[in-house]
Amino acid sequence: MTQPPDAILRRNSGFDAVKGAAIVLVVLGHCWIGLEGAGLIPDERLFSAVENAIYLFHMPVFFFVSGLFFKAVAAPGAFLRGRTESLLWPLVLWSWVEALALMAAGEGRAPVDLIGLLMYPAPPKSVFWFLWALFVLQVVTYALHRLFRARTEPVLIVLALAALGYFAMGFDPGGLVNVLENAPYFLAGVILASRRAELLDGRFPLGLAVLLLVGTEGLVWIWGAVPVPPAGQLLALAAVLGFTVLVGRTAGVQPGAALAWLGQRTMPVYLTHIIVLAVVRVVLLKLGQEGLALHLLLGVGCGIGLPVLLDQVVQRLGLSRLAGFGSRRAT
Structure with missing residues (x-):
């Protein structure tokens, strides 16, 4: 049965809320690591506990949700142009911005000449x-859809298992480590795309979602670290499912509605928050402020708020594509 547009919009807002909550965790995680590097978190156990709790699943959530909404219907040329514009161009542009910021700050890892900057x-x-x-995973999945069409799902299942098995056999993935490590999350989303409504409409048991998220975090707490793949991948998959169901069902009420609003602005926050966090931390230290709570509050607040303000300006000027911030769904 065809669902009414408002039901579809509510469900999509639920997944926006998931992305919004995940980007908050991304900013918090990077702020937390930066503060540890600055020597502001003396309790090593506290630092590790918070870091492990966040890093278990915060980025896998984005791969999973991207897979849930992945479509392979565009012509090859249009598909590649779209992915280049939405993924590769922001990568290149904001890498250059970061390199210029490092050069201005006199960081040792900054490029030393024009060629280094361009590369x-x-x-x-x-x-x-x-x-x-994400670009690599989407292109490979698109190619498989075009090649196998209606028989793609079994191929994707095999690939997801192969990505898990690759680490289980102890192979070194080299430069493809980020692709292979995150392949199971993206492919799981693609495989479940036709059933994504079930995650948020009550058919997925809420108690199971709580068990998946709390149980995996409890195991990580007991172990004191996020296990290496494939055990870490399996735990992350469970946590991602639980997190998606729990947060996704809050979109109709606060704070879920605010998270859904933020979830439509994750790209500008993701691309720029590192620079903002570094500036806030340096300014506070220059002012002699070393309180952990103050650094966290201002760091996370500015790390989210300033990129959102920048996005508002960019959108008003009609420069969203040039800035790599992407377009937003009308609400």
Whole structure:
């Protein structure tokens, strides 16, 4: 039965809320690591506990949701142009911006000449690995859809298992580590795309979602670290499912509605928050402020708020494509 547009919009807002909550965790995680590097978190156990809790699943969520909404219906040329514009161009542009910021700050890892600046995006550095890994996964999945068509799902299942098995056999993935490590999350989303409504409409048991998220986080707490793949991948898959169901069902009420709003603006936040966090941390330290709570509050607040303000300006000027921020669905 065809569902009414408002039901579809509510469900999509649910997945926006999932992305919104995940981007908050991304900013919090990077702020947390930056503060540890600055020597502001003396309790090593506290640092590890928070880091492990966040890093278990915060990026796998984005791969999973991307897979849920992946479509292979465009012509090959249009598909590649779209993915280049939405993933590769932001990677290149904001890698250059980061390189210029490092040069201005006198960082030792900054490029030293024009050639180094131009080549800085390759291989992907900093947070930009995500864009490259997602690009590769989407292109490969698109090619498989075009090749196998109605028989694609079994192939994707085999590939997801192969990605898990690759690490189980102890092979070194080299430069493809980010692609292979995150392949199961993206492919799981693609495989479940036709049933994504079930995640948010009540058919997926809420108690099971709580068990998956809390149980996996509890195991990580007991172990004191996120296990290496494939055990870590399996735990992350379970946590991603639980997190998606729990957060996705909050979109109709606060704070879920606010997270859904933020979830439509994750790209500008993701691309720029690292620079904002570094500036906030340096300014506070220059002012003699070393309180952990203050750094977290201002760091996360500015790391989300300033990129959102920048996005508002960019959208008003009609420069969203040029800035790599992408377009947003009308609400």
